[in-house]
Amino acid sequence: EADIYQTPRYLVIGTGKKITLECSQTMGHDKMYWYQQDPGMELHLIHYSYGVNSTEKGDLSSESTVSRIRTEHFPLTLESARPSHTSQYLCASSQGITDTQYFGPGTRLTVL
Amino acid sequence: QKEVEQNSGPLSVPEGAIASLNCTYSDRGSQSFFWYRQYSGKSPELIMSIYSNGDKEDGRFTAQLNKASQYVSLLIRDSQPSDSATYLCAGSNYQLIWGAGTKLIIKP
Numbered sequence: 364e365a366d367i368y369q370t371p372r373y374l375v376i377g378t379g380k381k382i383t384l385e386c387s388q389t390m391g392h393d394k395m396y397w398y399q400q401d402p403g404m405e406l407h408l409i410h411y412s413y414g415v416n417s418t419e420k421g422d423l424s425s426e427s428t429v430s431r432i433r434t435e436h437f438p439l440t441l442e443s444a445r446p447s448h449t450s451q452y453l454c455a456s457s458q459g460i461t462d463t464q465y466f467g468p469g470t471r472l473t474v475l
Numbered sequence: 476q477k478e479v480e481q482n483s484g485p486l487s488v489p490e491g492a493i494a495s496l497n498c499t500y501s502d503r504g505s506q507s508f509f510w511y512r513q514y515s516g517k518s519p520e521l522i523m524s525i526y527s528n529g530d531k532e533d534g535r536f537t538a539q540l541n542k543a544s545q546y547v548s549l550l551i552r553d554s555q556p557s558d559s560a561t562y563l564c565a566g567s568n569y570q571l572i573w574g575a576g577t578k579l580i581i582k583p
Contacts, residue, residue, distance in 0.1 A: 405574075405576060461507060462570070463509065466518040467518060468517075469517075
């Protein structure tokens with residue numbers, strides 16, 4: 364079982380603020396992912412990384428950006444938060460080709 | 476468009492009965508399949524993975540894979556109220572494709 368951490372767990376901010384959601388994993392997994400999920404709705408992949416200095420956009424268009432400077436760290440940044448960004452953001456990681464993904468506890472973001 | 480389809484439910488099952496959850500997929504190249512459980516407001520947690528045709532059992536859970544018919548199922552025996560959750564099916568052909576999930580309700 365992977366140890367994967369997300370901070371903050373809950374965040375309420377005003378429109379226009381810049382925010383960074385943190386995600387770290389201690390298992391040395393090469394692949395990391397960010398998902399967006401509204402309550403009762405399906406998972407949407409917004410960003411993924413297959414290794415250091417490698418990032419790709421997912422299926423759902425997002426105004427966020429990500430970076431992967433270290434294997435264990437995959438932060439997501441919103442330059443200017445808007446109410447439409449209100450959602451739960453889930454970070455996950457996996458190793459090798461099996462694609463078994465392990466999820467962090469999530470960050471619930473509310474933009475007022 | 477690669478897809479994984481699930482009935483959104485809710486699927487209501489009496490306590491102690493067998494809950495049967497089904498999933499179909501469109502990508503014949505998919506090699507790995509996963510069932511995750513997600514409680515309301517929580518993150519998904521892995522229940523089982525299956526890679527070969529046939530059945531795979533783990534405690535009260537049995538995953539079934541039929542690649543010829545392109546479906547995956549999850550059986551939960553002796554269903555408990557704590558099994559009430561949304562169950563997500565996912566298939567992988569180098570990238571994981573998620574279903575929208577089936578909401579399961581176990582009635583005491």
